[in-house]
Amino acid sequence: MEKIKDKAIFKFITVVVIPLLILIVIETKMNDYYKTVVILLFINVILAAATNFTNGITGIFSLGTASFMAIGAYVGSLLTLPPDMKCSRIQGIPAFIAEIKLPFFAALLISGLFAAVFAGIIGIPILRAKGHYLAVITLGTVIVVKSLLDNLTSITNGSRGISGMEGYSTLPVTVLVTVLSLYVMYRIKTSSLGRGMIALKNDEDAAESLGISRFRVRLFSFMISAFFAGIGGCLWAHLQRSIAPSMFYLTETFMILEMSVLGGMESLSGAIPGAAIITFFPYLLSDFSTGGEIFGIKVPKINGITNIVMSVLFILVMIFRKGGIFRENDYIFDAMFSPDTYSGLFKKEHDDVLKKDV
Amino acid sequence: MKKRIVTYLRGVLTIALAAAVLTGCGAANSGSAQTASAVVDSAAEDSAPADSQDSAADASSEDGITIGGLWGLTGFIADYEIPGSEGFELALEEINAAGGIDGKQVNYVSYDAQSDVSQATSLTTKLVEVDGANVIVGLGDPNAAIAAGTVAQDHGVPSLATTSTLPYTQDRVGDTAFLVPYGDNIQAAAVAEYAYNELGAKTAYVVTDTTDEYTLSLSKFFQSHFIALGGEVFGESTYDDNGYTDFSASIQKVKALPESPDVLFFASFTDQGPTIIKQYRDAGLDQPILSGDGLDSTEIAEIAGEAANNVYFSTHVDYTESGDVSKFYEAYNKKYGKEPLNAFAALGYDAAYLIKYAVENYANGDYSSESIRDAIAKVTDFKGLTGTIDYSSGNVPNKTVFICRFNDGKKENLTSLVPEISADENN
Numbered sequence: 001m002e003k004i005k006d007k008a009i010f011k012f013i014t015v016v017v018i019p020l021l022i023l024i025v026i027e028t029k030m031n032d033y034y035k036t037v038v039i040l041l042f043i044n045v046i047l048a049a050a051t052n053f054t055n056g057i058t059g060i061f062s063l064g065t066a067s068f069m070a071i072g073a074y075v076g077s078l079l080t081l082p083p084d085m086k087c088s089r090i091q092g093i094p095a096f097i098a099e100i101k102l103p104f105f106a107a108l109l110i111s112g113l114f115a116a117v118f119a120g121i122i123g124i125p126i127l128r129a130k131g132h133y134l135a136v137i138t139l140g141t142v143i144v145v146k147s148l149l150d151n152l153t154s155i156t157n158g159s160r161g162i163s164g165m166e167g168y169s170t171l172p173v174t175v176l177v178t179v180l181s182l183y184v185m186y187r188i189k190t191s192s193l194g195r196g197m198i199a200l201k202n203d204e205d206a207a208e209s210l211g212i213s214r215f216r217v218r219l220f221s222f223m224i225s226a227f228f229a230g231i232g233g234c235l236w237a238h239l240q241r242s243i244a245p246s247m248f249y250l251t252e253t254f255m256i257l258e259m260s261v262l263g264g265m266e267s268l269s270g271a272i273p274g275a276a277i278i279t280f281f282p283y284l285l286s287d288f289s290t291g292g293e294i295f296g297i298k299v300p301k302i303n304g305i306t307n308i309v310m311s312v313l314f315i316l317v318m319i320f321r322k323g324g325i326f327r328e329n330d331y332i333f334d335a336m337f338s339p340d341t342y343s344g345l346f347k348k349e350h351d352d353v354l355k356k357d358v
Numbered sequence: 359m360k361k362r363i364v365t366y367l368r369g370v371l372t373i374a375l376a377a378a379v380l381t382g383c384g385a386a387n388s389g390s391a392q393t394a395s396a397v398v399d400s401a402a403e404d405s406a407p408a409d410s411q412d413s414a415a416d417a418s419s420e421d422g423i424t425i426g427g428l429w430g431l432t433g434f435i436a437d438y439e440i441p442g443s444e445g446f447e448l449a450l451e452e453i454n455a456a457g458g459i460d461g462k463q464v465n466y467v468s469y470d471a472q473s474d475v476s477q478a479t480s481l482t483t484k485l486v487e488v489d490g491a492n493v494i495v496g497l498g499d500p501n502a503a504i505a506a507g508t509v510a511q512d513h514g515v516p517s518l519a520t521t522s523t524l525p526y527t528q529d530r531v532g533d534t535a536f537l538v539p540y541g542d543n544i545q546a547a548a549v550a551e552y553a554y555n556e557l558g559a560k561t562a563y564v565v566t567d568t569t570d571e572y573t574l575s576l577s578k579f580f581q582s583h584f585i586a587l588g589g590e591v592f593g594e595s596t597y598d599d600n601g602y603t604d605f606s607a608s609i610q611k612v613k614a615l616p617e618s619p620d621v622l623f624f625a626s627f628t629d630q631g632p633t634i635i636k637q638y639r640d641a642g643l644d645q646p647i648l649s650g651d652g653l654d655s656t657e658i659a660e661i662a663g664e665a666a667n668n669v670y671f672s673t674h675v676d677y678t679e680s681g682d683v684s685k686f687y688e689a690y691n692k693k694y695g696k697e698p699l700n701a702f703a704a705l706g707y708d709a710a711y712l713i714k715y716a717v718e719n720y721a722n723g724d725y726s727s728e729s730i731r732d733a734i735a736k737v738t739d740f741k742g743l744t745g746t747i748d749y750s751s752g753n754v755p756n757k758t759v760f761i762c763r764f765n766d767g768k769k770e771n772l773t774s775l776v777p778e779i780s781a782d783e784n785n
Contacts (some may be wrong), residue, residue, distance in 0.1 A: 031487040031488065032483050032486075032487050033480065033483040033484040033486075033487045033488050036479070036480045036483050037480060040476065040480065089530075146598075147598060150568055150569065150598045151568070151598070158568060158574065159501075159568050159569050159570055159571065159574060159598070160501075160571045160574060161501055161504075161571075163504050163505065163508060163530060164508075164530075236476075240475060240476055240479050240505055241479075241505065241508055241509075242475065242479075242501070242504055242505035242508060244475070244501045244571075245569075246501070246569055246570070247475050247476070247501075251474070282472070282477060283480070283481075283484075306432075306470075306472065307432070
């Protein structure tokens with residue numbers, strides 16, 4: 001007799017039906033505030049999963065996700081803004097950029113591609129380094145990208161940033177893009193290429209002796225991660241509808257890293273609890289930061305309470321569960337993206353038993 | 359086994375510490391006043407999110423207006439927003455104690471946007487949708503003010519920025535975005551005029567922080583007005599990091615000029631203030647230093663000490679004035695046990711009375727967001743601590759600029775002026 005948690009119907013209900021029902025309730029019944037927070041959660045899940053893809057799975061500890069996100073956000077925004085708005089707000093914008101106006105999904109794809117190409121170009125030199133050196137260099141890319149955005153004023157409008165994007169990142173769009181992105185990342189992870197990445201992380205020499213090209217696989221992983229970070233950035237820009245270089249700097253870098261580490265770096269599913277904690281906590285605690293009465297308890301005004309609670313939480317996770325909440329397990333996506341979950345619904349019990357005997 | 363016990367002990371201790379931090383602060387501050395009855399309302403609404411939109415709307419039309427406060431109480435903008443929120447809350451307390459607006463108590467809900475744009479936008483949505491705010495005050499630095507203002511604009515809710523001095527706020531956001539302070543074009547022009555006329559400066563050198571909309575436009579407007587007056591700008595150095603601490607490159611540039619400039623203009627925030635001033639003075643450059651309201655902080659004079667002498671900046675209020683200003687100064691001192699750090703406390707205070715003035719005079723008892731927006735737009739003669747606010751020619755008021763300087767660790771008010779700006783300088 002198999003355990004309940006291994007049954008297809010249980011998996012189907014917990015990872016597909018319940019989340020879908022919650023999302024439908026949020027979309028139809030809740031007001032914009034709750035929708036915004038949930039959209040933010042999904043975008044953060046993409047960003048955290050993209051970070052896990054390099055940091056946990058391939059073992060390239062990259063801090064550069066925020067810079068790829070920035071590229072995605074800027075490329076996406078410049079592609080969807082109406083030409084007259086671009087001309088009036090960004091002084092000296094080249095005509096060929098000003099005249100482009102693409103539908104949102106095309107812009108989304110292109111923003112991801114831009115980020116991936118950028119990652120490919122910088123990846124060739126920087127992926128020669130590893131460990132701490134790589135982390136520092138990728139942190140450098142965050143600073144370089146911010147500096148570029150600050151100073152390429154004729155394209156990016158400098159630190160003034162760009163505003164006025166349409167709010168294309170609605171809940172259904174974001175959920176769709178997130179699920180697709182996670183599916184692609186999960187499939188790559190479970191393919192032979194993905195196993196090559198994991199092998200490289202565990203033992204480079206052994207992996208190379210088996211014919212896995214260290215350079216190619218790592219570069220590919222870096223570019224895939226950047227692609228999805230770019231898509232996350234583009235979604236983010238069309239949610240906030242106002243971007244500036246300072247938003248993709250160290251705070252964002254470490255926020256993404258926190259999500260990734262809290263959830264479990266080596267698991268793509270870890271992105272979900274990690275992003276949920278980091279996204280929801282500031283909002284749950286926003287009442288505390290200005291004082292007031294919550295659940296009948298009088299709470300004083302404590303500035304910076306969010307930071308205190310988050311750091312304590314982070315320390316607790318580091319003490320009690322070093323690998324993050326999910327460690328290297330991919331419970332959620334194993335269930336969500338496996339065909340067995342869906343085909344298992346229609347099979348009779350004895351089919352499973354027969355299969356096991358064979 | 360022993361190891362396990364130790365591990366759990368550690369965990370328990372950590373939790374206990376966290377709890378102590380929370381409750382400990384609680385005991386110390388429990389007297390800190392929360393304005394109005396709004397807190398109870400908002401808590402009740404939080405527990406019923408699904409239908410809160412309707413209930414919030416109902417509550418606000420019956421009980422008087424609901425004001426949403428969005429302040430950056432932590433992060434880089436906190437130096438300006440904490441005094442602003444304190445001034446605002448002080449005024450609100452006075453208003454409610456005197457019977458409220460139109461004889462109805464004002465509801466007030468506020469959040470800390472943490473100087474973060476994504477927090478600012480989603481908390482604005484929360485203020486509007488969940489807490490039913492009819493008007494939003496605070497909003498943070500220009501970047502956050504534009505993002506949060508856009509959200510408010512989409513919901514038709516007026517926003518009153520107390521910290522952002524971006525002159526083209528209305529173009530970027532829309533007709534629901536108002537500024538309580540003057541715009542950067544006015545303060546930069548006033549500083550330029552003061553330097554040219556009073557200090558006799560004919561040449562200047564500019565150092566600009568390029569990380570924020572505020573410092574960029576301040577620098578731009580200073581240069582254009584100084585040149586329009588007949589002065590000459592020798593050059594401009596920029597730095598693009600909030601944590602920048604080494605200004606030797608720009609100092610070398612100034613020293614390498616064939617002729618030393620009569621004045622230096624720093625478009626920077628409080629954070630860099632003491633560092634940049636000290637480094638320039640240490641390098642032997644002791645000409646007058648000019649800046650905007652970003653350097654308005656008594657702390658700078660305290661930290662930089664003598665180096666801060668001969669530093670001139672624009673500000674929004676003269677705290678040494680008698681009458682309403684001195685009453686405010688005393689009330690602030692009494693409530694918070696300290697002097698206002700800068701003029702933003704007075705701007706926050708003005709924002710509350712501006713709402714009262716607009717609603718009582720022009721809203722005719724209709725507390726919907728549209729009606730309050732129209733009421734604020736009709737204000738032509740509101741006399742606040744920081745000058746007269748008139749929105750008849752746009753959502754950025756044209757107010758008097760006060761010029762101050764630091765002298766021996768103290769802020770000293772010098773004069774006030776209204777600069778004349780030609781129309782083409784405003785873009």
